[in-house]
Amino acid sequence: MARVATPLVLVSLILLTLALYVPHLGAPWVYEDENWLRQAPQAAQSWRAPGRALTSQSYHLTWQIVGNEPLLFRAGNVILHLASGLLVYGIGRALISGPAAVVGAGVFLLHPLNSETVSYVSARPDLLSTVWILLATWIAVACATPWRWPLILGAVWLGALSKETGLLGVPLVALTLLIWRPAAVRRPAFMPAWVVLGAILGATWSSVRVWLEMNPHMGGSWYAWPDFLRLQVTAVWYLMSQLLTLQSFSIDHDILALGPRWTIVAVVLTVSTAILIGIAWRRHPLVAWGLAWMGLAVAPRVLFRTNDFLNEHQLYLALVGPSLLVGAAGPWLWRWCPLAADRAWWRELQEHWTSESHGGPYRTLKGLP
Amino acid sequence: MQQGGMGGPNLSTHPGHLRQGSLMSLLRCAMVAWAVCAVWTTDDRAQLWADEPGLWADAVAQAPAKPRPLMNLAKQYVIDGDVAAADAAYRQAMALASATGRSQDERIHGVGLAATNLALLRCRAGDRLGALAITTAALKHRPVSTTLAEVHSWLELQRLSCS
Numbered sequence: 001m002a003r004v005a006t007p008l009v010l011v012s013l014i015l016l017t018l019a020l021y022v023p024h025l026g027a028p029w030v031y032e033d034e035n036w037l038r039q040a041p042q043a044a045q046s047w048r049a050p051g052r053a054l055t056s057q058s059y060h061l062t063w064q065i066v067g068n069e070p071l072l073f074r075a076g077n078v079i080l081h082l083a084s085g086l087l088v089y090g091i092g093r094a095l096i097s098g099p100a101a102v103v104g105a106g107v108f109l110l111h112p113l114n115s116e117t118v119s120y121v122s123a124r125p126d127l128l129s130t131v132w133i134l135l136a137t138w139i140a141v142a143c144a145t146p147w148r149w150p151l152i153l154g155a156v157w158l159g160a161l162s163k164e165t166g167l168l169g170v171p172l173v174a175l176t177l178l179i180w181r182p183a184a185v186r187r188p189a190f191m192p193a194w195v196v197l198g199a200i201l202g203a204t205w206s207s208v209r210v211w212l213e214m215n216p217h218m219g220g221s222w223y224a225w226p227d228f229l230r231l232q233v234t235a236v237w238y239l240m241s242q243l244l245t246l247q248s249f250s251i252d253h254d255i256l257a258l259g260p261r262w263t264i265v266a267v268v269l270t271v272s273t274a275i276l277i278g279i280a281w282r283r284h285p286l287v288a289w290g291l292a293w294m295g296l297a298v299a300p301r302v303l304f305r306t307n308d309f310l311n312e313h314q315l316y317l318a319l320v321g322p323s324l325l326v327g328a329a330g331p332w333l334w335r336w337c338p339l340a341a342d343r344a345w346w347r348e349l350q351e352h353w354t355s356e357s358h359g360g361p362y363r364t365l366k367g368l369p
Numbered sequence: 370m371q372q373g374g375m376g377g378p379n380l381s382t383h384p385g386h387l388r389q390g391s392l393m394s395l396l397r398c399a400m401v402a403w404a405v406c407a408v409w410t411t412d413d414r415a416q417l418w419a420d421e422p423g424l425w426a427d428a429v430a431q432a433p434a435k436p437r438p439l440m441n442l443a444k445q446y447v448i449d450g451d452v453a454a455a456d457a458a459y460r461q462a463m464a465l466a467s468a469t470g471r472s473q474d475e476r477i478h479g480v481g482l483a484a485t486n487l488a489l490l491r492c493r494a495g496d497r498l499g500a501l502a503i504t505t506a507a508l509k510h511r512p513v514s515t516t517l518a519e520v521h522s523w524l525e526l527q528r529l530s531c532s
Contacts, residue, residue: 020415027419112410119418222473246410254432307474
């Protein structure tokens with residue numbers, strides 16, 4: 001039954017995603033889209049690494065086909081979003097279970113927090129780099145081929161050529177393997193080699209160095225480190241809260257107006273998350289992985305002091321972890337009974353409760369879980 | 370309470386079991402409602418992204434104290450030819466950008482860009498002196514946005530060449 005149901009549900013999710021986005025493919029350009037469009041004709045000359053060559057090429061290729069018409073540009077975003085959703089399913093299936101993976105993919109595909117990334121042509125770098133990182137992760141956990149390491153490296157490289165944050169593929173793949181496939185990384189030289197590789201990749205990306213040294217007159221932040229950290233962490237949790245509350249989505253959030261209460265919540269959540277990752281690492285790998293994935297994916301936003309706070313489309317990669325967490329929690333909650341998770345325990349309690357000879361309901365709790 | 374055939378409780382009609390069942394149903398209903406709400410909101414957001422003036426109006430409603438959404442809404446008013454609304458929005462954006470609690474970036478670029486756009490609006494209407502008055506007043510804010518300084522110099526040159 002599940003063999004038939006899973007593909008059917010997946011196809012339904014894809015069709016629903018298409019139904020949500022396809023009617024608006026031809027809408028006019030929005031905000032910074034025209035900046036990218038202006039560069040699109042020249043993109044052919046900029047095919048060199050490091051940089052965002054792959055993203056530029058994707059714009060250039062689309063521009064060569066349709067010129068300034070937005071339809072195909074947006075269709076490209078929708079296709080990349082569907083690819084991301086399917087890869088989330090693939091990773092979820094390899095790590096947890098089919099039903100949880102389907103729900104996780106559904107959350108990722110249909111959640112309004114991702115609508116900015118899909119609808120905004122300028123968010124193509126986030127989409128493209130996420131697809132490559134997810135592909136690298138999927139290969140790492142689901143493909144047993146001896147060619148997987150070159151394939152993983154190739155996918156991470158292409159992710160970094162889509163957007164600098166694609167370099168996050170290095171720590172994210174390492175995190176996934178450490179938690180889910182520890183046998184694959186048990187060789188003593190593996191982790192140091194992986195760290196060195198990540199450092200070399202990061203060092204070769206000139207824009208990473210530029211970001212580290214960014215001053216306020218060149219797109220850097222005017223805030224001192226503690227204030228920037230406080231505000232950016234608040235932004236992360238404020239936007240993440242929308243995952244559940246489904247409210248206050250916007251192209252431009254006002255983090256400065258959130259006030260000290262949100263800062264306290266954000267600090268408490270950050271500390272609790274760090275502790276939870278440590279506690280759950282062995283016993284509940286999905287919880288540790290989902291939260292650590294989210295943390296690693298937003299880390300550059302906290303490390304590099306840019307003049308702007310987090311936007312919704314910049315959370316696209318980070319949402320993979322929470323989506324699979326919600327995906328796993330969904331089927332579990334569906335089966336869960338609020339009064340008694342264990343039916344046998346509940347039935348036993350009921351019997352004692354109604355028995356003539358019991359000495360009160362609470363005595364029956366002795367020895368029960 | 371209805372009793373089962375063996376003298377034990379009939380769980381299906383036991384009040385506790387009924388409560389358990391109804392709580393489960395409630396939880397499931399809440400989950401379905403959340404999923405429906407999520408898809409509904411995604412549809413709303415996708416529609417909003419197809420309408421840039423609506424998108425910025427929504428951003429202004431979400432962040433009424435932030436100057437940037439208001440400036441982008443003003444730009445939409447200019448595109449639609451509603452000069453009066455654009456003028457008012459740029460003025461409000463200038464006031465918001467220089468309000469207490471806003472960032473240094475907003476004080477420089479927010480005030481600078483709003484004043485620049487306001488001056489250009491006046492210029493387009495043929496009121497170059499009015500435009501110059503706006504940039505002169507905005508230049509009193511320190512530090513000064515480069516764009517604003519450039520537009521002010523250009524307006525000064527225009528005034529000198531006319532006089």
